[in-house]
Amino acid sequence: EVQLVESGGGLVQPGGSLRLSCAASGFTFSSYWMSWVRQAPGKGLEWVANIKQDGGEKYYVDSVKGRFTISRDNAKNSLYLQMNSLRAEDTAVYYCARDGILWFRESYFDYWGQGTLVTVSS
Amino acid sequence: EIVLTQSPGTLSLSPGERATLSCRASQSVSSSYLAWYQQKPGQAPRLLINGASSRATGIPDRFSGSGSGTDFTLTISRLEPEDFAVYYCQQYGSSPRTFGQGTKVEIK
Numbered sequence: 001e002v003q004l005v006e007s008g009g010g011l012v013q014p015g016g017s018l019r020l021s022c023a024a025s026g027f028t029f030s031s032y033w034m035s036w037v038r039q040a041p042g043k044g045l046e047w048v049a050n051i052k053q054d055g056g057e058k059y060y061v062d063s064v065k066g067r068f069t070i071s072r073d074n075a076k077n078s079l080y081l082q083m084n085s086l087r088a089e090d091t092a093v094y095y096c097a098r099d100g101i102l103w104f105r106e107s108y109f110d111y112w113g114q115g116t117l118v119t120v121s122s
Numbered sequence: 123e124i125v126l127t128q129s130p131g132t133l134s135l136s137p138g139e140r141a142t143l144s145c146r147a148s149q150s151v152s153s154s155y156l157a158w159y160q161q162k163p164g165q166a167p168r169l170l171i172n173g174a175s176s177r178a179t180g181i182p183d184r185f186s187g188s189g190s191g192t193d194f195t196l197t198i199s200r201l202e203p204e205d206f207a208v209y210y211c212q213q214y215g216s217s218p219r220t221f222g223q224g225t226k227v228e229i230k
Binding site for chain 2: 044045046047059061062095100104105106107108109110111112113114115
């Protein structure tokens, strides 16, 4: 059974930093592109970043470029999101998601974690 | 960036009725790279449809997707109590991947 479990969310002040983690199990983690998708309270979904199987390619939505860094450790079956210079508008539930197409940078998301809430507020 | 507009915003129906949800793209979605998701309160989204019309693993056949180009439709043939939720479309034909704003299917 595919499982994705996020952790690391919490309350942080504007300008602060936070590192999210996602532990993957039930599939060959190193074979898949992986993504972070967020959802502001009461709002819709927004893709944030994704990373290739070997970590050699990374892509970001414009609003987080230069502030967020996606990474992975295939030996630990783990995905990460380092978030710096956080703003109030980054407040959201952050989901770890598996990209469903192995060979394609852009894909649908076939499995999702339960999400972790990040609140940016003073 | 491709903007996806879903309509209606809210659909009020009774169990057993047919639901028709629309997703319109601001430009053509290449290769029908469109997906649909269901989200219930407090839960993560669940993939229903990819490639505009292919049901994901374990999805009941009362869910069907259709369309191409800029106009796509999700149909739920007969609503079950567990189908009342918010539905999102998502395109993955061009970067960045984008989602529609969602359609809420509520019990009438």
